Amino acid sequence: MHSIIKKMAQIIIPTPLRKFTNNESTFDTKGTTVKEAIADLANTHSGLAKHLLDEQNNIRSFIRIYVGDEDINSLQKDATAIADNTVVSIIPAIAGGSQ
Numbered sequence: 001m002h003s004i005i006k007k008m009a010q011i012i013i014p015t016p017l018r019k020f021t022n023n024e025s026t027f028d029t030k031g032t033t034v035k036e037a038i039a040d041l042a043n044t045h046s047g048l049a050k051h052l053l054d055e056q057n058n059i060r061s062f063i064r065i066y067v068g069d070e071d072i073n074s075l076q077k078d079a080t081a082i083a084d085n086t087v088v089s090i091i092p093a094i095a096g097g098s099q
Helices: 015-020 034-044 046-052
Strands: 009-012 026-029 064-067 087-091
Touching: 009 034, 015 046, 026 034, 034 046, 034 064, 034 087
Parallel strands: 009 087
Antiparallel strands: 009 026, 064 087
């Protein structure tokens, strides 16, 4: 009899932020919403908190987060539910553009 292995949701860490995660490119989270998942990540890797969360512990407005291929801003924002096996991607803002 085979047991089913339950896989947690996984956050993909962008390259610029990996210096705060000991170069880990992914993080398995127990969070069931985007907000819980990002808080779990920030609590585990405390150096990330100031880059991802504002003073009220909300996800910073310039950080884009995707659940699968969907931007959370087109879903339920940080209340978007995430299930086991879900891939959550963090896309940091890139400075630049015209003046």
